[in-house]
Amino acid sequence: MASDMAGGLPSPADGMSGGGAIGRLVLMPNALDLGSGHVVDLRTQLPDQAIARAAGLRHWVVENAKSARAFLKRVDAVHPLVAPLQEMQIVELPRAAHKGRAAPSGGASPWRALLAPALAGHDLGLLSEAGLPAVADPGSALVADAHAAGVPVEPWSGPSSLMLALAASGLEGQHFVFLGYLPVEAAARAARIRETETQSRRAQQTQIAIETPYRNEALMQALVAQLQPATRLSVSCGLGLPGGWSLTRAVAGWRREPAAFTPGLPAVFSWLAGP
Amino acid sequence: MASDMAGGLPSPADGMSGGGAIGRLVLMPNALDLGSGHVVDLRTQLPDQAIARAAGLRHWVVENAKSARAFLKRVDAVHPLVAPLQEMQIVELPRAAHKGRAAPSGGASPWRALLAPALAGHDLGLLSEAGLPAVADPGSALVADAHAAGVPVEPWSGPSSLMLALAASGLEGQHFVFLGYLPVEAAARAARIRETETQSRRAQQTQIAIETPYRNEALMQALVAQLQPATRLSVSCGLGLPGGWSLTRAVAGWRREPAAFTPGLPAVFSWLAGP
Numbered sequence: 001m002a003s004d005m006a007g008g009l010p011s012p013a014d015g016m017s018g019g020g021a022i023g024r025l026v027l028m029p030n031a032l033d034l035g036s037g038h039v040v041d042l043r044t045q046l047p048d049q050a051i052a053r054a055a056g057l058r059h060w061v062v063e064n065a066k067s068a069r070a071f072l073k074r075v076d077a078v079h080p081l082v083a084p085l086q087e088m089q090i091v092e093l094p095r096a097a098h099k100g101r102a103a104p105s106g107g108a109s110p111w112r113a114l115l116a117p118a119l120a121g122h123d124l125g126l127l128s129e130a131g132l133p134a135v136a137d138p139g140s141a142l143v144a145d146a147h148a149a150g151v152p153v154e155p156w157s158g159p160s161s162l163m164l165a166l167a168a169s170g171l172e173g174q175h176f177v178f179l180g181y182l183p184v185e186a187a188a189r190a191a192r193i194r195e196t197e198t199q200s201r202r203a204q205q206t207q208i209a210i211e212t213p214y215r216n217e218a219l220m221q222a223l224v225a226q227l228q229p230a231t232r233l234s235v236s237c238g239l240g241l242p243g244g245w246s247l248t249r250a251v252a253g254w255r256r257e258p259a260a261f262t263p264g265l266p267a268v269f270s271w272l273a274g275p
Numbered sequence: 276m277a278s279d280m281a282g283g284l285p286s287p288a289d290g291m292s293g294g295g296a297i298g299r300l301v302l303m304p305n306a307l308d309l310g311s312g313h314v315v316d317l318r319t320q321l322p323d324q325a326i327a328r329a330a331g332l333r334h335w336v337v338e339n340a341k342s343a344r345a346f347l348k349r350v351d352a353v354h355p356l357v358a359p360l361q362e363m364q365i366v367e368l369p370r371a372a373h374k375g376r377a378a379p380s381g382g383a384s385p386w387r388a389l390l391a392p393a394l395a396g397h398d399l400g401l402l403s404e405a406g407l408p409a410v411a412d413p414g415s416a417l418v419a420d421a422h423a424a425g426v427p428v429e430p431w432s433g434p435s436s437l438m439l440a441l442a443a444s445g446l447e448g449q450h451f452v453f454l455g456y457l458p459v460e461a462a463a464r465a466a467r468i469r470e471t472e473t474q475s476r477r478a479q480q481t482q483i484a485i486e487t488p489y490r491n492e493a494l495m496q497a498l499v500a501q502l503q504p505a506t507r508l509s510v511s512c513g514l515g516l517p518g519g520w521s522l523t524r525a526v527a528g529w530r531r532e533p534a535a536f537t538p539g540l541p542a543v544f545s546w547l548a549g550p
Contacts, residue, residue: 027442044324045432049316135441135448144445144507147523155443157320157515159432166410167302168430170419173410177452177480205452232419240432248422 023118025146026125027133028054029158032240034130042074050156055079059117060090063128118151132160161239165268168246169234176206193226201273208270216261227251231273238265298393300421301400302408303329304433307515309405317349325431330354334392335365338403393426407435436514440543443521444509451481468501476548483545491536502526506548513540
């Protein structure tokens with residue numbers, strides 16, 4: 001049942017199919033430029049061999065079929081696809097899987113059927129719209145099903161806006177937490193921000209959150225209003241894109257000089273309270 | 276003071292030096308094969324354009340000079356270095372920086388002098404021995420100094436054993452915490468494990484920890500002994516390497532069938548308690 005990982009080193013049989021062997025679930029990163037108005041060169045964000053691995057897959061489970069086809073066209077420009085795009089089997093994750101948890105141990109999972117190509121011996125790609133699948137993104141329930149079904153999981157390195165933001169922040173990288181989205185309702189959000197600051201101070205732990213772009217300004221205002229003046233707050237906007245930026249200041253500094261978000265670009269927010 | 280990031284798109288002046296402009300601090304990922312006995316192809320883990328960016332840098336601050344020279348030789352095999360290796364300026368991070376925090380706002384940092392090449396207009400690479408600099412690794416204090424000094428920070432995508440393990444685990448990827456190392460002392464470690472399980476259940480948050488390879492077995496035994504039988508526990512070993520594996524089971528399953536660690540290979544441990 002061990003999920004042997006190619007470790008980025010495709011085995012000779014990779015991309016092949018059929019036979020008696022079980023296929024792998026290949027966790028394929030995507031670029032970070034979705035909806036940004038930019039189309040970056042895939043080779044700036046994905047390893048060349050990951051692009052080659054993607055080019056060899058005929059079966060995909062994806063967050064969004066349209067963006068997956070766009071990804072495969074970009075792959076094809078670097079490494080020719082093993083088959084024409086219209087011959088690829090591209091299946092979207094059920095909407096429930098976007099929020100879904102794995103089925104309880106032994107329980108039937110509604111999306112285990114998606115693993116059918118792997119169980120039939122074909123390697124199967126898992127792709128989200130941006131960044132790493134199953135990290136701050138749908139897909140983990142399918143990966144859990146793969147473990148339960150004995151399908152080896154093969155993760156590839158690629159861009160993670162969270163890790164880019166954390167590295168660029170200069171905040172504590174040895175202890176951190178990803179909070180996902182904070183509450184939208186103002187009082188609940190304020191309480192949550194104060195709670196995270198207490199935890200950050202106690203554990204010297206960087207707190208990381210994301211927001212939908214049109215709410216970036218509102219989240220930033222709440223952070224600047226609720227956090228202590230000496231707490232360091234980092235904002236990274238449009239990571240991996242031309243004109244992207246990362247800026248870390250004490251909250252007092254942000255009060256004097258507010259952030260200027262680029263409309264439509266995703267941002268990552270990180271903060272660390274002093275000891 | 277905004278740290279414009281190339282977003283993986285080197286500007287025309289990249290790799291150039293001198294002039295009046297300030298240089299950038301380039302956060303360069305390294306491969307994940309340190310000490311494993313394997314030397315993976317860099318192109319399986321790093322974007323081609325990141326390798327090209329590394330090839331163009333003459334100034335480096337690194338976790339370890341010897342491993343940095345080995346990295347640059349591997350870079351040279353893909354994209355020729357801009358100058359002979361012996362002409363590169365390679366400076367090690369002070370040992371204090373390995374555990375160090377940024378100096379308080381306005382305070383003098385003992386390693387700000389390391390930024391001198393950037394302040395003189397040269398792009399400056401930051402490299403750790405494996406994976407992303409400043410993430411579960413030294414370097415964040417230097418990045419904080421760069422922000423304070425107005426040196427733009429340019430992070431590149433690359434391999435993160437934490438993110439590979441999280442993606443491969445099938446556990447909750449929308450909420451997670453990186454704990455670093457757990458206490459070595461048995462009673463403190465047991466208490467810490469129980470505390471993390473409570474937090475995992477409360478927040479449906481994946482807990483991620485690392486250990487030095489020779490203690491992998493001991494940590495695994497402690498996790499299996501302390502966590503509840505239904506808690507899912509994932510072990511990823513030798514990520515990014517041939518023979519690397521990822522396996523997720525309920526703790527009850529690990530009690531029946533213990534993990535077989537590969538000696539010397541780093542492992543990442545992740546767990547998630549049921550709601």
